[in-house]
Amino acid sequence: MNYCSGCHAPALLLSNESEHEVATAGDDLVAKSNIGCNACHAVKRINNTIGNGDYVLQRPRSYEHMSSDVEWYRRLFAFKLHVDPDPHKEFFLKPFMTRQNSEFCSSCHKLNSAIRQTQHLSIGGMNNYDSWQKSAFAGERIDAFKHVREHDCADCHMPRMRMDDPAAKRGTVHDHSFKYNILSQAGDDADDPIVQKYKINPIQLDVVAFQNLSKDGAPAPVNYFDEVKVNITPGSAVRMEVLVQSTEVGHDFPGRYSESMETWLEISVRDQQDRMVFQSGAIDDFNRIDEKAHRWGTVYRDRKGNIVTWPHGFSASDISYNHRIQPLTSEMVPYEFKIPENCGSELYISAQIKQRRRQTNEAELLTLKGTIATAVNGMHSGQYVDTHKIIAETEVKVSLPEQRRLNRQDDIPNSGDRYDIWFNYGIALYLKGEWDEAERAFLQAAKLRSTDVHLWLNLARTALDKNDFESMEIYLEKSQSIDPDLNKITYYRALMAEKQGDLDSAVTLLRDIRKDFYADRVFLLKLAEIQMKRNYYKRAGKWYKKILEFAPDDLDAHRGLREVYKNTGNDEGYQNEDKLVRALEKALLHE
Known part of the structure; x- marks a missing residue:
């Protein structure tokens, strides 16, 4: 009972009721109190980020007074709090709650289900913390594709709102409802500049490319919008690419309980007569999602092969699907279809990312038949949605005579939007390993805006993967002309030196900038990796241990430390690390 109540019903711990059997505690009023103020504000310390x-x-010192059954006791406590609020504030608002907000949240928003809970499988469950910590939202990250303003959990999930409260700062307090709609907010605060600062548009969609497929099935070169004519005609078979961009989600998308949610992409293409040309991801009359729809999330299965929808994957014995979009990255989703001969002069393309609670058995599906879906923009909403909500959407019109893309307002996207599209498209292609096409997309973005230093760094890392050191040097020189003091330029020069076999120069370059990346796993892993190649095992071990100070369950660091102990003859250390690595591989990689 303590295992679950620690996050789901902390009142049981405070009241010493957590020793009861689950069956009896479920009927207890304390067990049903859910998350109250003390659940977070009575925390004394966080032991780690596991x-x-x-x-x-x-337990608060004033706990008995403020929860007393005697009314004058409660009145006395309220009077004392009003006269001298400092002791109350010092106890309930400790420095780590604001200065290390995300680490504070990780204690309950990160889960590894051990074998003793699932009985079959050690599962790495809900984990929004690690993906945030590795991203640029947690601070400057050496391998980030772009620069963003730092965000912690409270910035997005507890935005400031207007309130006449004694604890308000400049008339605002953090919203504690945890039902903040990140795309729109109703009420008097809708136009407030402080609230507006926290509004984000987390996921964006766009149709970026068409590829004309020849009659013999051989693909023709990809034609990108805004670069060349798309070369699509009535009667031709085409391949369409939809770009999904995670622009401001601070952790993997989808996050939270992705095993109990279904997230998918719905595409529809209609002709000028409003006839359906192509469709993917549609919901049928029984609320079943198209089996061929592109999906995100996790699918757990039990021993009988049934899908497990219980949060955290308890009772799971296998993971059949696990796919998410990392923060500040993009993904390209391809579709193939044939354009009818009589489609007219225009095609209308609609793309939507939808999400709903997972439905598995026939009874649930039949129950939902005929239910009117209330579409709600945003990932979080204050109202309950019976079937699905829309996370992101876009509508594009393609003019076949003009061979160009138009938005709903019949205009071409502005240069800023086009730059972001090309930039994010380059990221998607890079992550697929299509480096030539990624370079082409980044260069197209450079035609629209050549002053973004991260664009040229992305071109440099693309050239590095192609072993094109001459082009890489050109891109790094361009980056340095824009921002001579940017440490990332030194990092990529170190990577180039490493790939050319000059390990000593690579280490020297990394040492010069290490003070700025002491909490960056990628940087520290690279520094340790090069030291391993130089056979400086103890120095490598120092950096692996540095990672484990702030990420004690980092699999790569434990693997590296295991190799250090193996090469230095530390049998005891090797055995301990080997056990940890095997356990983490089961939990995180499901091996």
Whole structure:
């Protein structure tokens, strides 16, 4: 009972009721109190960032007074709080709650289900912390594709709102409802500049390319919008590419309980007579999603092969699907279809990312038949949605005579939007390993805006993967002309030196900038990796241990430390690390 109540019902811990059997505690009023103020504000410290509710909860000194059945006791407490609020503030608002907000949240928003819970499989469950910590939202990250303003959990999930409260700062407090709609907010605060600062548009969609397929099935060169004519005609078979961009989600998308949610992409292409030309991801009359739809999330299965929808994957014995979009990256989704001869002069393309609670058995599906879906923009909403909500959407019109793309307002996207599209498209192609096409997309973005230093760094890393050191040097020189003091330029020069076999120069370059990346796993792993190649095992071990100070369950660091102990003859250390690596591989990689 303690395992679950630590995050789901902390009142049981504070009231010493957590020793009861689950069957009886479920009927207890304390067990049903869910998350109250003390659930977070009575935490004394966070032991680590492994999660699983690993925190120390301290009973407030005034607990008996403020929860007393005697009314004058409660009145006395309220009077004392009004006269001298400092002790109350010092106890309930500790420095780590604001200065290390995301680490604070990780104690309950990160989970590894051990074998003793699932009985069959050690599962790395809900984990929004690690993907945030590795991203540029947590601070400057050496391998980030772009620069963004730092965000912690509270910035997006607890935005500031207007409130007449004694604790308000400049008239605002953090919203504690956790039902903030990130695309729109109703009420008097809708136009408030402080609230507006926290509004984000997390996922964006666009149709970026068409490829004309020849009659013999051989693909023709890809034709990108805004670069060359798309070369699509009535009667031709085409390949369409839809770009999904995670622009401001601070963790993997989808996050939270992705095993109990279904997230998918719905595409429809209609001709000028409003006839359906192509469709993917549609919901049928029984609320079943198209089996061929492109999906994100996790699918757990039990021993009988049934889908497990219980949060955190308890009772799971296998993971049949696991796919997410990392922060500040993009993904390209291809579709193939044939354009009818009599389609007219225009095609209308609609793309939507939808999400709903997972439905598995026939009874649930039949129950939902005929239910009117209330589409709600945004990932979080204050109201309950019976079937699905829309995370992101776009509508594009393609003019066949003009061979160009138009938005709903019949205009071409402005240069800023086009730059972002090309930039993010280059990221998607790079992550697929299509480096020539990625370079082409980044160069197209450079025609629209050549002053973004991260664009040229992305071109440099693309050239590095192609072993094109001459082009890489040109791109790095361009980056340096824009921002001479940017440490990332030194990092990529170190990578080039490493690939050319000059390990000593690579280490020297990395040492010069290491003070700025002490919390960057990628940087520290690269520094340790090069030291391993130089056979400086103890120095490599130093950097692996540095990673484990702030990420004690980092699999790559434990693997590296295991190799250090193996090469230095430390049998005891090797055995301990080998056990940890095997356990983490089961939990994180499901091996």
